[in-house]
Amino acid sequence: MSTPLSSPAQPAERPATTPRPAGRLVSRTVGLDDPGPLLDLLPPGDAEPLAWVRRGEGLVGWGRAARIRTSGPDRFADAERRWRELLGGSVVRDEVRLRGTGPVAFGSFAFADASASESVLEVPETVVGHRDGRWWLTRTTVQAPGARAAAELPGPVEAPAPHGRPEPPRDVTFADGSVTSTEWELLVAAAVARIGRGDVDKVVLARDLLARASAPLDVRSVLQRLAAAYPATWTFHVDGLVGATPEMLVRTHVRLVASRVLAGTIRRTGDDEHDLALAASLARSSKDLGEHEYAVRSVVEALEPFCAGTNVPESPFVLHLANVMHLATDVTGVLRDGVSSLRLAAALHPSAAVCGTPTGAAAGLIADLEGMDRGRYAGPVGWLDADGDGEWGIALRCGQLGDDATEVRLFAGCGIVDGSDPAAELAESTAKLVPMRDALGG
Template identity: 40%
Template sequence: MNAKPPRHALAEAFAEAVARARRKGTAVLASVGMPVAMPPSLDYFARWYDTCGDAFYWKAREPSLTLCGHGRVATLAASGNGRFATLAARWKTLIDDAVVQGGHAPLAIGGCRFDSEGAHAKHWRGFDGADLAVPALVLASDGQTHRLIVQRMLDASADVDAEAEACLAWLEVSETAPSTMHPLPEPLHSIELPSADWRCKVEQALDAIDDDRFLKVVLAREACQRHAGRLPVATLLRRLDEQASNAHVFAFARGDACFLGATPERLVRVEGGHLKTHALADSIRRDDVEAADLALARALIDSTKDRHEHELVVRAIVDALAPHTVALNVPATPEVKRLPRIQHLCTPIRGELRDGTGIFDLVAALHPTPAVAGLPRDDAMRHIRAHEGFDRGWYAAPVGWVDGRGDGDFLVALRSALVRDGDCRMYAGCGIVRGSDPVAEYTETCLKLTQMRDALAHGAIRHVPTLHADPAMS
């Protein structure tokens, strides 16, 4: 980092927090920020993940922001249908009493489960209903300036000098600890539902659509790739970052597990009372030949089925945002968003927030969007719970951050995977509407899984044997 907070700056902020804690009768958040020379990096994430376990990495595009941090001085946790309102209330309580020095607002970061009502699989332990950490240390960069934020919860009995010394000692460890970028172990096999069984699920969904139970449902599938040794998540994350150069990259470590991905989709970003989001739905593959690639993009734009499905998503997002905004800017026609292996229809949406509206209000209104659940939302969710056959956990759910000014950014956790020891559970889904072809939908999920499979590739090994999961278990 090449610069550390002066001890007196930490001690001054900590002393003020302790004094405030005595007056309030409860612990108070102290947040100290300062510019530094070194930006956040995957090397820092690797060190902190190995030494702390509770670490995160975040690299968003448009606008550029990279965050890297570790530790947890406070937790914003909630469950059930009102979880986002609970998070907002708990964050406001922390911020209202916080001592902030250095001009950088305090920050909390994390995610939540896709479904607040679904059953919890044991491999998702540690990734709770809604869980945002207030990190002990954050490195942040917008590509031009880099900053360090140190955060502590201090009660009336806290030893200010000891707390300051502990912070400085940990920063020293962060500087001197060796990098832990290790090679990826050899893959053994992948466990997943047979393609014919997943196509049957699509056919069930089409029957339900024909019976007018819903207009659209998003069905996903899980593939668990096993390896000969523990997967080094920082190495995997670096590969994802290199391969998905125009996606948002994220990782949230909880003990011996890490949820990570490189998603093309933003749920909502708020800055200075304005929101930024997009409708991202319907896709087609890329081609190495430019003329063929452009022809595929034109076919996507001209597809009646795809344009109809995309318009459903746009309309649902606009309807969800309307009560929270005074103005929305929505283009009449979508554009094509190109990723390395796939291209999507995309409609950017901008808006001005109503007074009193916060980012958690928007997350609650938008999630789950029709792009990850379906329409109508409640009917689609009931079908997913009854027929999809696995626990999505944090897959396709909001992951993101909020700061003390009320600004924040939440992504939709697509193209993602849960890594625990040598297992990598990866996820992909697609929207089913009237006219969907089960074979084509399965092919689309294979295309979406390619990003994670390529990042896991081991030397010349490209084909990983597949073991079929028991359909009775799904």
């Protein structure tokens, strides 16, 4: 096995929410010739495929070798501890040895400590990965207790074949979520008033929208539409949470760490010349630059205890996406020994980009004003491998499928600062709902 994961501060002992799998993990990774687009490999009939794909690279998985569920304020530490336990007696044959080979867990974590939504790490039976011109396949099973250790999995290791196009969503309608548009504007105004009183410097308020289809949705279709329309984002699906996030919370490789901060947004018009003018105005906007500075500062302060050094560009750049433009800053650093990507995701969450500043006061204001449980919206989503390396984005531009897959709860949020205009913030949130609405055919 490879380098062990870091040892986070030990949480207080409490009953486990997920039983340890009976047996040990057995995993084999082999190289592949190009099998085709990753999302096309997801098989029909699997209700819970896993995906983390950007510009055709990343990971997809299906089947379930193991699942870890956690909740509450210790959800990250509990998940990492159980992942280490699961790996403790594992048998791994990795013929590729890249970041993301060997056993991999896809994860999605609740935004709030008190959320009713559980957080999850999913270990798929089959993973196909693609990065830098190389493809690989990993098969993982849980071996029965007492069985002889095996370096190979039973049966041949064959490349999966692409499947036909899944059925697109049908007859999708949209309705207000927890509050109406008008009510949400009033909440923004209330938040601006609280900022004016000095309660917080910035708060991120979210709203939801309900989408209903006439038949259960095939999440593969939603993933393919998102990936085609927004190739610069990370298209993901974990445990019913599906979306395309532009924000990389943290990425680690060996001892290098990177985090992309997005804060400050303007909607695109479709007119290239006009959009360039809008991008220039965004880069000069004191309101947006102030919001962005808060977010960058929160990321740097969270990373510094784990890094031997960090690098922060002097000014942000404008990230152009299909529907919006963001102020963006890429923070990088050199990690101290033994720090996992999941440990960093826990330390970075929630950043000012999805919560506010100061974090504690902003989280309290969110609980007071939003009137809804965000679930895993705006929480970390991504994957980690047996070395602790991985990629964790922030679950934005996303929706949570209901139990029968005919309903999806969509989310969007905006950073509110002194001087924010409720109507402008509503327009920004509407723009952020476009990716999921379009993927659902709305």
